[in-house]
Amino acid sequence: MNQYIRIASSLFIMSLLVSSGCTSVGHPTSEFCPKHGNALQTRTAYKISQDVLADPTRSYIRVAKQYPMHTPWIYSEKLTDIHKDREKVSFCPRCDAELKNALRE
Numbered sequence: 129m130n131q132y133i134r135i136a137s138s139l140f141i142m143s144l145l146v147s148s149g150c151t152s153v154g155h156p157t158s159e160f161c162p163k164h165g166n167a168l169q170t171r172t173a174y175k176i177s178q179d180v181l182a183d184p185t186r187s188y189i190r191v192a193k194q195y196p197m198h199t200p201w202i203y204s205e206k207l208t209d210i211h212k213d214r215e216k217v218s219f220c221p222r223c224d225a226e227l228k229n230a231l232r233e
């Protein structure tokens with residue numbers, strides 16, 4: 129009985145996390161990038177499926193925080209074997225471009 133309650137409450141927390149995640153994406157945005165000051169854009173992207181375990185690369189972790197509004201690594205512009213969940217994502221095009229450049233170095 130105890131164990132059942134534990135499972136149920138962790139499921140509840142999971143669904144809270146998922147639903148709060150959904151409020152930050154999927155809406156047209158009038159937000160601005162704190163780094164570049166330009167308006168954010170919204171596009172369709174494909175998120176890594178929840179049943180896929182994946183981690184960002186070390187270089188991504190090192191440089192990504194300098195680009196606050198880049199498209200998070202869990203998203204791909206294209207549908208792939210692991211990126212299957214279609215969502216709308218807000219992003220700063222300059223953060224995306226500069227992060228891409230930084231990762232190429």
Ligand SMILES: [Zn+2]
Binds near residue numbers: 163164195196197
């Ligand atoms: Zn930016």
